[in-house]
Amino acid sequence: MxxxxxxxxxxxxxxxxxxxxxxxxxxxxxxxxxxxxxxxxxxxxxxxxxxxxxxxxxxxxxxxxxxxxxxxxxxxxxxxxxxxxxxxxxxxxxxxxxxxxxxxxxxxxxxxxxxxxxxxxxxxxxxxxxxxxxxxxxxxxxxxxxxxxxxxxxxxxxxxxxxxxxxxxxxxxxxxxxxxxxxxxxxxxxxxxxxxxxxxxxxxxxxxxxxxxxxxxxxxxxxxxxxxxxxxxxxxxTDAEARTFDDSAPHPLTRRIEERAKEESWVGEASARVRDEGHVFHAEVFVVPAAGTEPTLDRIAALRDRIEELDWKVHDVVIAPVPELPPAQTFRSTLRTGPTAPPSVE
CATH class of the missing domain: 1.20.1510.10 (Cation efflux protein transmembrane domain)
Incomplete structure (x- = not known):
């Protein structure tokens, strides 16, 4: 944090x-x-x-x-x-x-x-x-x-x-x-x-x-x-998705936080849950470690610091290593990036 x-x-x-x-x-x-x-x-x-x-x-x-x-x-x-x-x-x-x-x-x-x-x-x-x-x-x-x-x-x-x-x-x-x-x-x-x-x-x-x-x-x-x-x-x-100051669009910081997390070599998948606290944002970043990597305390702290450097509004950051992204976060990521091809059915 x-x-x-x-x-x-x-x-x-x-x-x-x-x-x-x-x-x-x-x-x-x-x-x-x-x-x-x-x-x-x-x-x-x-x-x-x-x-x-x-x-x-x-x-x-x-x-x-x-x-x-x-x-x-x-x-x-x-x-x-x-x-x-x-x-x-x-x-x-x-x-x-x-x-x-x-x-x-x-x-x-x-x-x-x-x-x-x-x-x-x-x-x-x-x-x-x-x-x-x-x-x-x-x-x-x-x-x-x-x-x-x-x-x-x-x-x-x-x-x-x-x-x-x-x-x-x-x-x-x-x-x-x-x-x-x-x-x-x-x-x-x-x-x-x-x-x-x-x-x-x-x-x-x-x-x-x-x-x-x-x-x-x-x-x-x-x-x-x-x-x-x-x-x-x-x-x-009610903790809706963080939006721009004029409410015209979702705030681009959410995507930037996810992109910053994915830049880490030890991160396989990442998704952010960002809420607007007023002037500042509280961000929970779910990260799935890449295969064969270990999310050590030093790595987590370094990722937190790099995310905080993105913008002054990112004021409170929690990094949560998880075995898989929560269903709601997976759904949001699909909405932002577009639907993926459906799995083949034999």
């Missing part, structure tokens, strides 16, 4: 922060700064949108989404702090999974609020509720409140889009799915702003249904984010 001596002389896998190289540490510092900026910006946005929302359902939906946008940064900052804790007797694998828990909390909140807003918007359309958007006196002049709503949505959507693209690159470096979910939501914030602006202007043009329709579009966006992140977070917490 990739271990460092913990307190009391116990072998430990180290904290999540221990796994980081200098590049990852600097990236984490930048990510923290961006998340604090995001919290400040979104807090101001929530206050401004609440101030001008009035009875517009689209504005209320946008306000709810802005409130939910506070959750991923908070979850990221809390998780980033918890992963610094070292393993103990109750948590022998460390606190890496704090990232996965934070991801799950954010996903459930998105799903719940998206569902509520969708139902509320549909009920408004069914009952034909007409949102009153009246006049507001500003600096001694009476203006249509809708223009204030449009201005606030246009201005407040700029920050999240910019911050989202900045955080997107950092999420790949850190292999952080919470940061990626936050970045993905933020960079798509312009769509919420456009839908809300269209709904408000539609009401001004006499289209009473435009406001509730815009709110429904916003709620569908929230639901989409919630479902996508819920699927991803549950997969990670």
């Amino acid at each position: 990739n271990g460092s001596e913990g307190e009391g002389g116990e072998e430990a896998t180290g904290s999540g922060h221990d796994a980081f190289g200098e590049e990852q540490r600097e990236t984490l510092r930048r990510a923290r700064r961006l998340e604090w900026i995001t919290l400040a910006w979104m807090s101001a946005t929530v206050a401004l949108v609440a101030l001008v929302a009035g009875q517009s359902q689209a504005m209320r939906a946008a306000w709810a989404e802005d409130m939910l946008s506070l959750l991923p940064p908070i979850a990221f900052l809390v998780a980033a702090r918890r992963i610094r804790k070292r393993p103990d007797r109750l948590h022998p694998y460390g606190f890496h999974r704090s990232i996965g828990v934070a991801h799950l909390v954010a996903a459930i909140a998105l799903l719940t609020m998206g569902g509520y807003l969708a139902i509320d918007s549909v009920m408004t359309l069914v009952t034909v509720e007409r949102p009153p958007i009246g006049l507001t006196v500003l600096f001694g002049h009476a203006i249509w409140s809708g223009w204030l709503m449009v201005a606030v949505m246009a201005v407040t959507s700029i920050g999240p889009v910019f911050l989202g693209y900045k955080k997107l690159a950092l999420s790949e470096t850190l292999h952080d799915k919470v940061l990626f979910a936050d970045a993905d939501m933020s960079k798509a914030d312009w769509s919420t702003a456009v839908a809300t602006i269209a709904g408000v202007i539609g009401v001004g043009l006499g289209l009473w249904w435009a406001d509730a329709t815009a709110a429904l579009l916003v709620s569908v966006s929230i639901l989409h984010d919630g479902v996508k992140n819920l699927r991803s977070s549950i997969g990670g917490l």
Whole structure:
């Protein structure tokens, strides 16, 4: 195992922060700064949108989404702090999974609020509720409140889009799915702003249904984010196959670990079982010794070290010499390499 001596002389896998190289540490510092900026910006946005929302359902939906946008940064900052804790007797694998828990909390909140807003918007359309958007006196002049709503949505959507693209690159470096979910939501914030602006202007043009329709579009966006992140977070917490930071494909490190193991002269067959612990991976590598070779402790330790050198994310490695690969691992290897020719039947 990739271990460092913990307190009391116990072998430990180290904290999540221990796994980081200098590049990852600097990236984490930048990510923290961006998340604090995001919290400040979104807090101001929530206050401004609440101030001008009035009875517009689209504005209320946008306000709810802005409130939910506070959750991923908070979850990221809390998780980033918890992963610094070292393993103990109750948590022998460390606190890496704090990232996965934070991801799950954010996903459930998105799903719940998206569902509520969708139902509320549909009920408004069914009952034909007409949102009153009246006049507001500003600096001694009476203006249509809708223009204030449009201005606030246009201005407040700029920050999240910019911050989202900045955080997107950092999420790949850190292999952080919470940061990626936050970045993905933020960079798509312009769509919420456009839908809300269209709904408000539609009401001004006499289209009473435009406001509730815009709110429904916003709620569908929230639901989409919630479902996508819920699927991803549950997969990670239930030890599904390790995938890339954006969940687009199985992580290539699994294949690289197997290839590295097979490079050893004493290894006949090898298959890896890799799970995503948050920022880092835990890998169990099953190896079948080649005929006539002996898997000595020195050979096993050397293989473990060579696998750990592949990538900083390979943080905890177990080498398991076995007489034959477990059935599930044989099946996975077949899926990756393609089916072999069936045995001949005499």
